[in-house]
Amino acid sequence: MPNPNRAFLLGPLLKGVSRSFYLTLRILPPGMRDPVGLAYLLARAADTIADTPLIPPEQRLELLLALRAQVNGADNQSAFLQRMAGEVAVQQTHSDEKVLLESLGPALGVLSQLDESDREAVRGIVTTLTQGMEFDLRTFPDEQSGQIVALRELAELDRYTYLVAGCVGEFWTSMTYAHMPGTLKETPETMQARGVRFGKALQMTNVLRDCGKDLRIGRCYLPGVMLDRFGLTPQDLLAPSSSLRAQPLLFELVRMTLEHFRAAVDYTLAIPAFSVRLRLACLWPVLIGLETLLLLVHNDNWLDPAQVSKVQRNKVYQVIAGSIPLVVSDALLRRWTGGLMTRIEARLVR
Incomplete structure (x- = not known):
């Protein structure tokens, strides 16, 4: 008998909290939709907890750890759900986010109904993602403090991008091997490593695109050792006029990001051409990520949060429409992605 909670959570609610991911989920092969969609919803709920500024960081961390414990099968679910409703949901101005937090009980119920391997995979990915959110809450100051803290080493940034995105590539790959056996051309070890870099590529793009906004809530993901090398401080980056001065640093990080891409x-091309849905689900974020980097390297005001390098919705639709007739051709996809990379690299050598 169909589960009405599952239909609502993975349909209207998922669409409400992420239209872009909902498009990806819709084209996934059926077996992957439930665990991937549920993992996204639980992670999105955790992210909402971690990013609610009206709640003190210490309380957010406590609630985040409580959610992680519930995902991993802790008792006292009723008390946990009451806290979510009374401390977090009431603070939400976005109605879909409020509904998501109020729907954690049904979501945890759907999690318990997954088969054991999918349930453990979802628990694993949500645990790792919440470790990334925990890192943020423990590393950076309260958004209202007026202080800025920078990561110190490049290795910290690399670890962070794994915790919040690279691990998703591992999860996605595991789901593919579990639900579409024999589909991927390469060994699991090769695909897992590529999947990690896939996630890191997307998160590095987000870090660079959102740098100006993150600085204003006290978070500088650009490593201090790199800032030192370019004669910069996190406070320097607050001035939009510093965008050109900091552009060499941006370009160095873009080069690293391109290697991940x-x-x-x-x-993406290790997915056989006949697996059109899975190919498209991977291709779209690659193309949109590269389009974002292209905007970013041409944005002389990249540190100004009012001039963020964001791909417009009509461009996203163009990418989606243009990809469908080309998705079965490795050569044409290499030409498209390679052309975007070449245009980005041409800007980096100026």
């Missing part, structure tokens, strides 16, 4: 393209 090359692995993402290899990952």
Whole structure:
């Protein structure tokens, strides 16, 4: 008998909290939709907890850890759900986010109904993603403090991008091997490594695109050792006029990001051409990510949060429409993605 909670959670609610991911989920092969969609919803709920500024960071961390415990099968679910409703849901101005937090009980119920391997995979990915959110809450100051803290080493940034996105590539790959056996051309070890870099490519793009906004809530993901090398401080980056001065640093990080995108393209093309849905689900974020980087390297005001490098919705629809007739051709996809990378690299050498 169909589960009405499952239909609502993975249909209207998922669409409400993420239209872009909902498009990806809709084209996934059926077996992957439930665990992937549920993992997204639970992670999105955790992210809402971690990013609610009206709640003190210490309380957010406590609630985040409580959600992680519930996902991993802790008792006292009723008390947990009451806290979510009374401390977090009431603070939400976005109605879909409020509904999501109020729907954690049904979501945890759907999690318990997954088969054991899918349930453990969802628990694993949500645990790792919440570790990334925990890192944010423990590393950076309260958004209202007026202080800025920067990561110190490049290795910290690399670890962070794994916790919040690279691990998703691992999860996605595991789901593909579990639900579409024999589909991927390469070994699990190769695909897992590429999947991690795929996620890191997307998160590095987000970090660079959102740098100006993050600085204003006290978070500088650009490593201090790199800032030092370019004679910059996190406070310097608050001035939009510093965008050109900091552009060499941006370009160096874009070069690193492009190397991750090359692995993402290899990952996508390791999916056989007959698996059109799975290919498209991977191709779209690659193309939109590269389009974002292209905007970013041409944005002389990239540190100004009022001039963020964001791909417009009509461009997203163009990418989606243009990809469908080309998705079965490795050569044409290599030409498309390679052309975007070439245009980005041409800007980096100026």
